[in-house]
Amino acid sequence: MEPIAVVDEGLGNSSYLLDLGDGRAAVLDPARDPRPYTGRAGRRGLTVAFAVETHVHADFVTGTRELAADGAQIVAAAGAELAYPHRGVHDGDRVDLGGLVLEAIATPGHTPAHVAWLLRDGETPLGVFTGGALVVGGMARTDLAGRERTGELARAAYRSIRDRLLALPDELPVWPTHGPGSFCSTDATGERTSTIGLEKAGNPLLVGDPDEDTFVARLTAGFGSYPAYFDRLPTENQAGPRVFGRPWPALSLPDLDVDAVQGLLARGAQVVDARPIDRFARGHLPGSISDELRGQFGTWLGWVADPSRPVVLVVDDDQDVDELLRQALTVGVEDIAGRLGGGIEAWRAAGYEVHTLPLIDVDAVDRQDVLDIRQDTEWQAGHLPHAAHVELGALAGGADVPVSGSTAVMCAHGQRSMTAASLIARGRGDSRGLEVVAGSAEDWAQATGRDLEDGA
Known part of the structure; x- marks a missing residue:
């Protein structure tokens, strides 16, 4: 049984919708916007009954609570210490999905309480949802739980992969969450799924059957920088993100006149200009941050915007505001005051200074x-x-x-x-x-x- 991958190209991640065969579905590692899952499920006549996590995420706000508001049961590692209702599982626990079963495999490394989920039909293994414990051509980084724990978790990751995941059958499909384009991953190839045997043979971290020290050296050598918002989202995901409910997102983007924008700026707001860069180049508000709306808009918004200050947006009428809000909320940017009504021309017409950047x-x-x-x-x-x-x-x-x-x-x-x-x-x-x-x-x-x- 092959799950349906729901890919966020901007974040480089995959969530999975699993048809349970009885009119219900489970979603693995959902992002905040529930519509990609409920929409796909609805078109197949399914209701999402389970929202399952492999780990506490740093790169996106979890969508489990949005799905739970529609009746899904949240399932996560007990060690994740989530502060909202969920079923907490331990290593070896099995979750009966009504014929299919998910078995928790403790795989600490990417996060301290990480679990992989082995999908079984009875006793027959069908595939494994590896989250960040094993990705195609690498694994997810171990420095997001605090840089002081990087080495400790890298060594835990070695044991998780060698003793737990590589002990599974070679032909078993591997369904990771992190993939190409994810700042969470190291050395990922262009592929999003694999098998245990392919990773044994071709994963650069595992070539030559390395000892623990060699594995740790290979893994940590691949760490680059990561977005600033990664440091705050794990805490927010543990505490429980705000639930917007339906219709989603229940977040308006009112038009603000020039005087209102001036008032917000005087009180410390920041301006993010999401227009294409050629339009920003020809004229923009002084001090505004250019972040063109594209697949990576949310990642850079979370990286460069100050989370303590309200955001005023500059967008053009032909841009997809719904997509902009989806990406902003996915990375936990919620304090959005509105958009500059009339755009840059209204600002210019009011006699205010406009800067250019060739x-x-x-x-x-x-x-x-x-x-x-x-x-x-x-x-x-x-x-x-x-x-x-x-x-x-x-x-x-x-x-x-x-x-x-x-x-x-x-x-x-x-x-x-x-x-x-x-x-x-x-x-x-x-x-x-x-x-x-x-x-x-x-x-x-x-x-x-x-x-x-x-x-x-």
């Missing part, structure tokens, strides 16, 4: 300083000679900007660069001297015929 082509990168704000792994794979480097997430965290003159900011496409440039401009108080490169290092090399440098 977009330039790669072949225009010449004499100015270059600031590359990609992740370390991207930078090391190839960058412009003599470019300075600091990750976008570090800029959001207050890192010093290593350039001060006329600066071209670049990433892989331009969206992250515009976010970075907007943060730098906000810190400086103006955007003069900043330009954003609409292209990648590879585009620059192709356009100029020059070689990139690699390595740290």
Whole structure:
């Protein structure tokens, strides 16, 4: 029995809808918006009866409580210490789904109380939901429960994989939660599902049957930075996120006139501009953060926005506000005051200052300083000679900007660069001297015929 994968490409995660064969369904690791699960279930004549967690999530707000509001039973590890009604299970416990059974396998590592779920039909194993304990080509990182526990949990992960998961049949399907594009994962391939045998043979963490020290060294070497909101969501998921109920999301996005926006800014609100970067480049509110609405909007919103301050949005009428709210709520950004009514033109018409931030082509990168704000792994794979480097997430965290003159900011496409440039401009108080490169290092090399440098 193959579960239905519900993939969030922006977060790089998969949830699973499992048809129980009796008009009911179970959902594994649901994200906050219940509609992808209830919608798919409804089209198949199913009711979601179980909402099952492998672990306390750091990268998204759990959707179990939304599904529970519709009658589902929440099932999670007892050690997760959830502060809301649920069925807590221990290692070896079995949850009868009405013919099918989920058996809890304690697999600490990614989180201290992580469990994998072995799906059985009677005594016949059908597959295993591994959460972050084993992903395709890697496993999920062990430093999210506190950096001081990284090594301890990495060693626990070694034992979880070697003694528990690899003891399962080679042909058994592996259904992970984390996958390509997830900041929770390490060394993941482009695939989202696998088998135990394929992971034994091809997972870089497991090649050569490593001892514990070798495994830990391989695993922790793959850790890069992760979004700032990862540090707060586990606590919020344990305590129990707010339930919105139906219709979802019950969160309005009122139009705010210019005076209302000015009042909010005076009281500490922040402006997030979700328009495409070419529109932001032509004109935006001073001090606003560019975060173009796309699959990764929510991840970067959670990383660069201050969770203690209300958000005022700038969006255009042709943008999908429902998708914007879905992503914001998925990463726990709920204090959204509204949108600037009339957009940037209303702001300009009221006589207020509008800033610009030029977009330039790669072949225009010449004499100015270059600031590359990609992740370390991207930078090391190839960058412009003599470019300075600091990750976008570090800029959001207050890192010093290593350039001060006329600066071209670049990433892989331009969206992250515009976010970075907007943060730098906000810190400086103006955007003069900043330009954003609409292209990648590879585009620059192709356009100029020059070689990139690699390595740290």
